[in-house]
Amino acid sequence: MMKQSIISKKKKNKQSIPEQVPIQVILEILSRLPIKSLFHCQLVCKEWFSSISDPHFAKLHLSRSPISLLIKPIFRASRQLRLYDLQILHKTHPREAHLKLTSEINIPYAGQEIVNSCNGLLCLCHISVIYVCNPILGEYITLPYATYDGHYSVPTVTAFGFSLRTNQYKVIRFFIERVVESINPITELKTYRDDPKAMIYTIGGLWRNLGSVPYYLTNRSFNSFVNGALHWLNFTCDSPDFIRCFDFDSEEFRVVPEPPEFGLRKEFSDHIRVGVLRGSLSICDFSSPLRISIWLMKDYGIKESWSKELVIEDGIGKRGNFDCYEPIMILKSGEILMLVNKDALKMYNPKLGKFKKLNTYGIKSEFYGTAHVPSFVSLRDVAKREKFSFVC
Template structure:
């Protein structure tokens, strides 16, 4: 009898099911790879993770990953992308026809977990490799003329909550400022819009240069002291962004050794034109020239620099180490505290002859929520 009473009391105080809001809070802090397993736990979790609110919440908390794309077409992994979470030391492999429609020679740009795949000989695709969703943009032409080359960029407007693709048409090689026209495509509207002749087009571009609703690049000209240009996806306007105080006219002789990027969610400039050290600047208050701060001065660490080496600063990790891509073939970590550099050995990465590396945030943002009206396709798994 006593046992029965005790059992009833225990049953009476059994904790109830956690509220959905708390479950969502917990799930939104998990890495993508873990969430794949969570999708299979129960229907409630599946629908919670598939909800647009969850996708936005998880994206705001998701750590930045490294996206790797081999450069050469004949490489065994040329149709693969890798997303590497350096904090959790996990990898996601994205394969052509499973996570996205086609890769080949295409340029890959990332924004909020969505990828834009573009190539002059193929259609432009916008896809989410996590969900296997993609849309195909109609082929764009300008006046029926054959341009010398086309350049494509992908971005997001926080003001209008819209994703857009801009395509530049370059007709004359030796006049980069006034001889380009452009068209823009708002995802969900279904057609290209002509924005005419543009004051400057996208050149000398860092893959990771989208911040504050705008895409940034460098254009060095003899008749202008400014060299940081941007295109704002909200206003659809081009403008100049003030450069760091010490990166003026003398740096134009070393334009191949200055790169624009994004570090700590802020615009950054990496200047490695000096053979003895290189500087990393961060614009702490966007658009304000006086807010540029020289955050790092990295000396010529033994074994790190060679003549003509090319560096791309990708991200700053939580422990303060700086991840860089050297000569499009080697990943290195530099520790400012210890003043040392080490090669980053990731399974299957440094065996590639050459690759692009950029910051990427895998997400559950679904194209069916941001591309309404588009012909959405889903790849079979």
């Protein structure tokens, strides 16, 4: 009888432990866990599953979720995506740091291109078809076709972003329209010029025509969405500033000042990338075969706030300026994770002056990598009026 009473008491204490911890405290703890651990936590009980699936938790977790690397193989018919936890990849076996997402994601065409990622949502494109998905939850929507009513209008590039002011996700698509600039009165030969146009789509709304635009997206970078705007490089002879951006709040195009005394020759425009490091706009200049320079804009929009954060002169290798370097993140140790030529993940140690290649477990072919912040943001909440699909 006494033994049964002790067992009964143990069961009672075991059951009362979760009840002693307020759900708010549990959510605070859960929101700081990596995405892989949260999948296991969803299996603990119905209450945890419901809490993790709640939009308020998704927003809280997103604000704390670190940047990960999302990889898609290039030369394979597979639609698989793999997510790598960059916080632990350099100090554990790659098998533990990677998460294989649904390998048969139900999106037509295996050759879809990754456009970019924003707030845990991923935009993909195949010719004229645009998708927005959450690869973590296996959800996706297909956007309506965007056609520009102009002669010889050819869609070029697509970009995906988020408006902090309206709390809406938007997709902008650029078109190039050939316009007759002049006609030779004698030969009647026509001279054409390219006139960039754009249309914008608010998720849950309609395509809207922005008409002629001053710039169009070129030189896509690894991760360049910061301060509510997507940034890219556009070198022209008539402007000393070469950083352009599209603000998803105001839906306007702007020029962002370059670092003072930057000294980049425009013929090396293919050897520079704009990105985001430590929450700031950054520039990686690898135009010299002898060094790599990394700049940070500490106070957004202020030219004088540009700071040359690091100069790498060791360990670059013999290929020099034939390689493309795109910094992903700076670790607390000061080491820098970089995507090199979009098919290799390397870590640079400033103290040792060496690059170390990190193993991407399970990916043997060349891949396309992009920065991705994994989240539980559901498209059911973001795109309520869209045609919603779920991957089993």
